[in-house]
Amino acid sequence: MTLTLVQYPPALGTRSASPFCIKMHALLKLSGLPFEVENWDDPRRAPKKKLPAVRDGDALVGDSSFIRKHLEERHGVAFDAHLSASEKAIGQAFARMCDEHLYWAIVHTRWWMPEHWPATRDAYFANIPALVKPIALIAIRKEARKQIDGHGMGRH
Numbered sequence: 001m002t003l004t005l006v007q008y009p010p011a012l013g014t015r016s017a018s019p020f021c022i023k024m025h026a027l028l029k030l031s032g033l034p035f036e037v038e039n040w041d042d043p044r045r046a047p048k049k050k051l052p053a054v055r056d057g058d059a060l061v062g063d064s065s066f067i068r069k070h071l072e073e074r075h076g077v078a079f080d081a082h083l084s085a086s087e088k089a090i091g092q093a094f095a096r097m098c099d100e101h102l103y104w105a106i107v108h109t110r111w112w113m114p115e116h117w118p119a120t121r122d123a124y125f126a127n128i129p130a131l132v133k134p135i136a137l138i139a140i141r142k143e144a145r146k147q148i149d150g151h152g153m154g155r156h
Helices: 019-031 064-075 085-112 117-125 133-151
Strands: 003-007 035-039 053-056 059-062
Touching: 003 019, 019 064, 019 085, 053 064, 059 064, 085 117, 085 133, 117 133
Parallel strands: 003 035
Antiparallel strands: 003 053, 053 059
């Protein structure tokens, strides 16, 4: 059975607009398991209303951390088998730093720095109908700002 990585489409010169989708693609490559890629523009059908997700038979598993655990438990993938306990702890610390801090710096850069916003807007929202686009973009950016501030990174 082939797994399917459900991700945001390629954008901004990368295989996906989302760092988490890129991370999941790398983990699937490392797993050695066969997989296909399916691009979704709208994540609302995903288990956590975010991407990535992986379809494995009837299961659709969301969130890169849960997907990794799923691959390890269901398919016997041992990503860290060659690492010592200390190396595993260091790896986990770096992963958390990237997921919880670096990600929000990327979000801030893409969504709030005037020199980067046009590329982000065009990459993410090219398919929004012109009639509603200005209003939609205001609402979407406002929600992004709320999330950045809620995390705390946006307050710096």
